[in-house]
Amino acid sequence: MTETQFQCGLLVAIRSPQVVSKSLALLAAATTQQEKIHYILSLRLPGLDWTDQQRRNYFDWFRQAREYKGGESFDSFAKQIRTEAIEYLDEQTKQKLAPIFARDSQYEEAKSSESGSSNKTPARPIVRHWSVEDLVKTVASEEKSIDLKRGEAIFSEVGCFRCHRIAGRGGILGPDLTGVGRRFSKRDLLETIIEPSQVISDQYRATIFTLTDGKSITGHIADLHRGEWSVITDMSRPRDYTKIPRNQIEEFKPSPVSMMPAGLLDTLTREEIIDLIAYLRSGGDVEHPLFTPAED
Ligand code: HEC
Known part of the structure; x- marks a missing residue:
């Protein structure tokens, strides 16, 4: 975490009145995925002072982010943060932003029908277990x-x-x-x-879930809805989510094994x-x- 990011976190924590404008400016200037994630994550929290325009800018960011070459995991993080940000909104604000959300879901649909190709790799013989x-x-x-x-x-x-x-x-x-x-x-x-x-960089680290029935699932969190978490357990099939009902999660911790x-x-x-x-x-x-x- 950089010093600026730390300060931004701090400002959010003490609910400074300028935090939204400062963080949005920092988000716009951010160059790394980590920085961007940090700002959108901080800004999703409830209790901040927003103008309508700032809200629109914030949610617009997510749509624009779909165009970045950020990679699938950045995408799923951004999606998950957006979902949470929306959950924290009060009803009145949700109503106000409804047109933006409607436009975004149309865009999402168009986007996901575009993609979906995968390249198969032919099997190659083992040459040596290289160290x-x-x-x-x-x-x-x-x-x-x-x-x-x-x-x-x-x-x-x-x-x-x-x-x-x-x-x-x-x-x-x-x-x-x-x-x-x-x-x-x-x-x-x-x-x-x-x-x-x-x-393993934190952003890509998998999570190990222990379920109430004793089972364990390891994967990358793709989406957090209130009642249910979606987890990618096989990186080669990133759109196959394993759904875990939240009330069945006994505990979860970061995995020591890379994806x-x-x-x-x-x-x-x-x-x-x-x-x-x-x-x-x-x-x-x-x-x-x-x-x-x-x-x-
Ligand atoms: C199944 C998905 C997958 C495949 C296939 C894969 N990687 Fe990775 N790779 C990852 C993930 C996820 C990370 C980040 C997690 C970590 O740090 O372990 C990563 C991290 C890396 C990093 C470190 C990058 C950084 O900025 O820290 C390098 C270098 C890398 N991979 C190279 C390769 C090369 C070269 C190949 C092909 C021989 C390859 N990877 C195949 C998923 C994959």
């Missing part, structure tokens, strides 16, 4: 014979695109990977891919892994100059 140490040296040294196009093909073939966006394209359930090559060293990249559960499967590199050869890592480092740009043969 970080197996690879870190080669990946660190090898930079001459890199084929970014092949890296991209691998990214697609082993199913990374299914969950991740890179350079504005593809997957939807995990974080956007366009900037990951700038933030992560080669070793860090290998570690997050080979051992996804070592570090990203381990062992995804095990069907790849060393050369293919080198290309895949290079592709991540290029930010999904197969023309990236860093790796052209002219470099050496």
Whole structure:
């Protein structure tokens, strides 16, 4: 949490009269998903002073957010927050905003009939159960014979695109990977891919529910309605919700296991892994100059 986010949380907590205008301005300027989530989350709470225009701006934000390349999980978070925000409204405000909500649901319907395609990945044989140490040296040294196009093909073939966006394209359930090559060293990249559960960002962390009948369900919370929570238990089928009635939930806690499967590199050869890592480092740009043969 940044200092500004902390202050915003604080202002909401003490119900400062300026909190809405300040937070809306910060939301508009926010660049990361985490910041955005923070502001829309803070603003959903009841008891704040809103003008009608501010309310409209807030709910408009959710519709615009559907156009961001934020990924499926950002989408479902935003949806869940919107649902809660609406639940906190008093009847009079709900009436006032009804036209906006009606427009939004039309938009939602149009949106969901557009999507729905999924790419199947063919089965590949296991090459080796790679460890970080197996690879870190080669990946660190090898930079001459890199084929970014092949890296991209691998990214697609082993199913990374299914969950991740890179350079504005593809997957939807995990974080956007366009900037990951700038933030992560080669070793860090290998570690997050080979051992996804070592570090899990909160936004993508799954939740383990223990039900009153003793059963346990692990998944990603997609929607929180008052009486029922919708959970995605299989990341490859993000629209298949498991519904859990709220009164059957005994307890829930964050899962220590990443929703990203381990062992995804095990069907790849060393050369293919080198290309895949290079592709991540290029930010999904197969023309990236860093790796052209002219470099050496
Ligand atoms: C089934 C969905 C899924 C697939 C398939 C998948 N990932 Fe992930 N990935 C995730 C999720 C969810 C996270 C975030 C949770 C976490 O930090 O463990 C993540 C995190 C990452 C991160 C860390 C990003 C960050 O900003 O912290 C990298 C790098 C990554 N994945 C690369 C890959 C690569 C490369 C592939 C293909 C070999 C791949 N992933 C396949 C779901 C997936």
